[in-house]
Amino acid sequence: MPLHILKLCVGCESVEDLADWQRERAAELPDGLPRHVTRMWPKRADEVLAGGSLYWIVKGNILVRQRIVRLDPVDRGDGITRCALVFDPELVRTEPAPRRAFQGWRYLKSEDAPRDLPAARPGEETLPPELAEALAEFGWR
Template sequence: MLHMTKVAVGCSSLDILRDRIGAHAANGTAAIHTRYRPTRADEMVGGSLYWIIAHRLVARQTILGFEEAEGGRCVIRVDARLVPVRARPKRAHQGWRYLAAADAPDDFDGGDADVSAMPKAMIDELSALSLI
């Protein structure tokens, strides 16, 4: 399975990204616009788009498909649900990049810890250190 990474431009937190996606979601899907269609697009359907915020992979969305848009641009159809992942450092880049399945971070399931009771600042700091 092949995935992709993309910088969440203008988003300083996962909450902001979640709000942005929610504002544009309809019928359980969201559209991400990009300049070029990936040459390996067929391999990515069913994979995930991993979001980079503050130089870390922090969340993913399942890729449902690709469509052509006006002006030769591409629309990536993704599941509107944003799944937090175990944060992993990732340098920012322009556009999108491929991500092999072996390099993809695991979903954040919280494990035995109840992180909902922690202050947001603590969650952010522990996540930045890749401890949760």
């Protein structure tokens, strides 16, 4: 089973904010793929690269994930090699799952990861996040 990473999405108010920010940043990069640079290289990189995703915590809830396609070394000229988590551009919404704030990132076991939400049917709007969270609390998904 793949191992996932859990991270706060600091500065984003919604999944749409994350998508907009990533689209703008990715356009500036040679491969056009979104990424997040972190100071720590995952010690369990092989497990993460075996199909793992980064699960984003937005406003206190896991709401979305992105598959991690590779890890790139980043040298900013200060003698510290950082790690770029490079993502598939597709944002996959998940069942809302509350999480407390923390610094950095954490590993997330597959069995502890929230399930993906079904894709919306053509012409069907997605539920507002507040409603989706309330339904998840009652076990209605």
